[in-house]
Every structure is written in C-alpha cells, then in structure tokens.
Amino acid sequence: MSRSTILYALFCLGLVALFMLAAARGYSPFVSGGARPFGFAAARGPTHK
Amino acid sequence: MGSVTEVPASATAAPDTVRALTCPNCGGSVSLRAAGLTVTIACEHCAATLDATDPVVKLVSRAAEAMRVPAIPLGSRGTIDGEAWEVVGYQERSDGETEWSEYLLFNPYLGYGWLVDDGRRFSLGRVLDRLPGGRSLNLTHGGETYGRFGSSYDVRTTFVLGEFPWRAAVGETVRETVYVRPGVMLACEENGAERTWTELTMLAPGVPERAFGVAPRAVRNRGTPSPHEPSPFMDRAKEAVIVGGAATLALLAVALFTPGERRAFQGQLSVPPDAATRTVVLGPVELPATARVTVRADAPALDNQWVDLDYSLIDRATQASYDVYATAERYSGSDVDGPWSEGDGRAARSLSAIPPGRYDLVVEASAHRWAGAQPSSPPLIGGFFSDLPQDTAQEPAAVPVTVSVSRGGSFGGNLLVALLLVWVWPLVAMMRHAGFETRRKAPISEN
Numbered sequence: 446m447s448r449s450t451i452l453y454a455l456f457c458l459g460l461v462a463l464f465m466l467a468a469a470r471g472y473s474p475f476v477s478g479g480a481r482p483f484g485f486a487a488a489r490g491p492t493h494k
Numbered sequence: 495m496g497s498v499t500e501v502p503a504s505a506t507a508a509p510d511t512v513r514a515l516t517c518p519n520c521g522g523s524v525s526l527r528a529a530g531l532t533v534t535i536a537c538e539h540c541a542a543t544l545d546a547t548d549p550v551v552k553l554v555s556r557a558a559e560a561m562r563v564p565a566i567p568l569g570s571r572g573t574i575d576g577e578a579w580e581v582v583g584y585q586e587r588s589d590g591e592t593e594w595s596e597y598l599l600f601n602p603y604l605g606y607g608w609l610v611d612d613g614r615r616f617s618l619g620r621v622l623d624r625l626p627g628g629r630s631l632n633l634t635h636g637g638e639t640y641g642r643f644g645s646s647y648d649v650r651t652t653f654v655l656g657e658f659p660w661r662a663a664v665g666e667t668v669r670e671t672v673y674v675r676p677g678v679m680l681a682c683e684e685n686g687a688e689r690t691w692t693e694l695t696m697l698a699p700g701v702p703e704r705a706f707g708v709a710p711r712a713v714r715n716r717g718t719p720s721p722h723e724p725s726p727f728m729d730r731a732k733e734a735v736i737v738g739g740a741a742t743l744a745l746l747a748v749a750l751f752t753p754g755e756r757r758a759f760q761g762q763l764s765v766p767p768d769a770a771t772r773t774v775v776l777g778p779v780e781l782p783a784t785a786r787v788t789v790r791a792d793a794p795a796l797d798n799q800w801v802d803l804d805y806s807l808i809d810r811a812t813q814a815s816y817d818v819y820a821t822a823e824r825y826s827g828s829d830v831d832g833p834w835s836e837g838d839g840r841a842a843r844s845l846s847a848i849p850p851g852r853y854d855l856v857v858e859a860s861a862h863r864w865a866g867a868q869p870s871s872p873p874l875i876g877g878f879f880s881d882l883p884q885d886t887a888q889e890p891a892a893v894p895v896t897v898s899v900s901r902g903g904s905f906g907g908n909l910l911v912a913l914l915l916v917w918v919w920p921l922v923a924m925m926r927h928a929g930f931e932t933r934r935k936a937p938i939s940e941n
Binding site for chain 2: 446447449450453454456457458460461463464465467468469470471472473474475476478479480481488489490491492493
C-alpha cells in the first residue's frame with residue numbers, strides 16, 4: 446500500500462469520525478439560522494408565471 | 495583494411511577470458527570479451543567497426559560520426575535479479591521519431607541479454623528460444639497475453655560500440671513489431687534473413703543504476719512512456735477506489751443507523767390575513783441531548799395566501815434564543831394553459847446542534863393575501879351571477895397553522911459533502927492513470 450493511500454485512508458477515517466460526531470449531535474455547517482432581517486417583509490406571490 | 499596485432503591481456507584485467515586487440519584504425523587497445531561468439535566489434539576509442547570472425551581481424555568500416563560515450567561504460571559488470579552481466583556492446587537506435595539505447599550484456603553461462611534504455615526506464619531483454627502463440631493482434635507467452643501495440647515500423651541503428659554476435663553496423667535496419675502487457679514487451683525484429691523475438695521486462699527504478707554503478711535516474715511520470723511501462727497510478731487508483739468504497743459504506747451505515755426524528759411538540763394557531771402579526775408561545779419542548787431541531791408548519795387551508803413565520807426557540811433556564819424563520823404559501827389560478835397551482839402550504843426549517851434543555855417556541859405569524867389572485871366565479875343569485883366583488887361579500891377566514899417540533903435526525907447535506915470529499919482523491923488518481931495511459935498510447939493513437 447502506497448504512502449498516498451495510507452494518508453488517504455487516514456483522511457477518510459477522520460472524515461467518517463467527523464460525520465459520526467455531526468450525526469450524533471445533529472450538527473451541520475450548512476444550516477443558516479437566525480432571525481428574519483429587520484424590515485424584511487416583501488410581497489410574495491407565485492414565481493412560475 | 496589493416497590487420498590487428500594481438501597483444502597480451504593487461505595484468506589489471508580481472509578475467510582471463512578477455513583478449514586485448516589493437517585497433518588497426520586508431521591503434522587503441524580493444525577488449526574482446528566474448529571471444530568465439532563475437533562477429534563484429536566496434537572500437538571503444540574511434541568507433542571503427544572490426545571483423546572479429548577472421549583470425550586476422552580486419553577493419554570493416556571507419557566511424558562515420560563523432561565518438562559517443564555510453565552512460566554505462568563497456569566492461570561494466572552488474573547483477574540484476576541474481577544474474578551477473580557484463581556490458582560488451584552498445585548501440586543507439588531510432589524509429590524516426592524516438593531514439594533509445596541498447597546495451598548488449600553477456601554472461602558465459604546465460605548467453606546474451608539486452609539492457610534497453612528508453613530515457614525514462616530500463617528494460618532487461620532476453621531472446622526467446624520459442625515462438626509465442628496466438629494470432630496477429632494478441633499473443634500468448636508464458637501463460638500471459640500480449641496485445642499488439644500499433645503497426646510495425648522500421649528501426650535503424652544510428653551508433654554502434656563494442657562487440658556483437660552479428661555484423662552490427664550503423665544503418666542496419668530491421669522491421670519491428672511489438673506486443674505488450676504491463677511491464678513486459680515482446681519485440682519481433684525481422685530483416686530479410688531472420689526473425690528474432692525478444693522479451694523485455696521493465697526493471698524497477700534504480701535497479702540497473704545500482705547494478706552497474708551509475709547515477710540513479712530521477713523517476714519521471716511525464717513525457718511519453720514506453721509501450722510496456724505500467725502506469726504508476728494504476729495501483730494507487732485501485733487502492734483509492736477500495737478505500738473510498740469502504741469509507742462510502744461507513745458513511746452510509748452511519749447515516750442509516752442515526753436515530754430518526756422524534757416529535758417533541760405539536761400545537762396550533764390561527765392567523766387572520768392582512769392583520770397585525772400574531773405572537774403565540776408554544777411548548778414546552780424537551781430536548782434530552784444536543785440534537786437537531788426541526789420546526790414544521792402546515793397550513794393546508796392557504797389559498798392564494800402566504801404566512802410569514804418567525805420562530806424563536808428559547809431555553810427556559812438560560813433564556814438563550816435560537817431563531818429561524820420560514821414562509822408557508824400556496825397559490826392557484828387558471829390561464830390559457832389551464833389551471834395551475836404553486837406551493838403546498840408547508841414549511842420546514844431546521845436548527846443545528848441545539849443544546850439539551852426545556853424550551854419554549856415563540857411563533858410570530860402574519861398572513862397575507864396575494865394581490866394578483868384571480869377572483870373566484872361570482873356566486874349565483876337567483877340564477878344570475880352577482881356583480882358584487884367577492885372580498886366585499888365576506889371577510890377572509892383566519893388561516894389555521896399547525897406547528898410541530900421534532901428532534902433528532904441527520905442532515906443530508908453533511909452526507910453529500912462527505913461523499914464528495916471522499917471521492918475527490920480516487921477521481922484524481924483515476925484521471926492521472928487515464929492521462930498516463932493516453933500518453934502511453936499516443937504513438938498508436940496518432941497513426
């Protein structure tokens with residue numbers, strides 16, 4: 446097994462560990478929370494027409 | 495042509511089998527290492543070709559071009575794969591596009607061998623003592639299959655030095671056809687008189703340099719590889735795919751066995767359209783451990799309306815607030831294409847890694863009517879359509895909204911990003927392997 450493969454396997458191991466931790470704690474770096482911006486009250490309607 | 499005077503071997507020459515001759519062209523001392531087998535010998539000093547079959551060795555031809563010094567000097571000895579070889583001859587050859595060097599090796603017990611240097615890697619060649627089997631495009635030899643590499647081509651000798659078991663000379667041309675498998679090449683050389691098969695095995699980097707005591711050559715993965723050069727990226731790509739596959743299975747298993755969502759609370763509120771924002775406190779929401787929290791709103795009665803929902807999940811103990819907002823909407827109508835609808839009156843938003851505790855969900859809701867909504871068909875009054883506008887006939891009803899809070903579950907985005915990260919390296923390795931193979935096959939692709 447080449448050195449690059451060993452490094453890649455370690456990377457995958459770390460990635461799986463981080464994924465397990467995120468799954469256990471319900472964490473996601475992509476969730477955008479926060480309050481609605483002040484004055485953010487736009488009129489809405491259908492967008493397909 | 496002058497004659498050659500035989501002189502005693504030097505006292506420093508280790509083997510007794512070496513005979514020293516004097517070149518009739520330049521007067522230099524020429525060593526004859528395979529006496530009895532050598533047909534021609536090229537002077538090490540002036541490159542003149544001498545006839546070694548005649549007891550009175552004669553000058554066959556003078557060198558037509560300047561003397562060149564091979565990287566591995568004639569007379570060098572080395573051991574490759576446990577077999578000792580001595581370099582007795584050297585020639586340079588060309589197919590019109592590329593040039594390479596061939597060292598003729600000799601061992602009294604093994605006979606002749608070749609050390610072929612293509613500028614990138616060395617290959618050890620042995621003449622086959624039996625013909626390969628198979629048809630023209632694929633051959634079998636030693637239980638292995640070899641694929642034909644391109645068309646036959648002419649190979650011309652451009653420089654000769656040392657001794658050879660045939661009448662080697664500059665300008666000698668043979669027709670060559672090669673068959674390859676990774677690491678090994680079968681080369682068939684034909685001229686008008688004979689056909690010779692040679693098996694060339696590519697040596698590991700550094701092996702011939704160490705064997706013959708020359709400077710190690712840097713491993714280069716760029717440029718045009720030899721037809722039989724195995725891709726250095728093949729094994730890495732295979733290993734990367736195996737490791738990547740295992741990591742993918744592990745990620746899928748984690749995602750599959752992560753506990754799903756559990757409902758923590760559900761409540762209802764009604765929101766009058768085009769009225770002031772209504773604030774409702776729902777709860778309590780119990781979170782026993784840090785978890786993802788998802789807030790869903792369901793307003794099936796929405797009709798050309800939307801509801802803005804601002805949530806605040808407030809920890810009763812610390813008053814820490816986790817905010818998020820959503821919009822539930824549904825519109826419908828009819829145009830020249832027929833009836834249409836958009837939205838389903840539902841909205842879901844998730845909060846990441848909310849700490850354990852007892853929470854209240856504060857909901858600020860405001861409902862609005864779409865100004866561009868088409869009026870419904872006027873009601874029939876006494877068999878006639880009424881001229882009264884609908885919205886003046888009655889006030890719009892408040893919109894009922896069901897809000898539910900659930901905890902647990904995992905984010906699909908995490909899995910997607912993890913899978914992408916896992917497969918970056920295998921893709922890079924496979925692309926490098928494909929690039930190497932493209933360069934290796936370039937000579938036949940261009941034909």
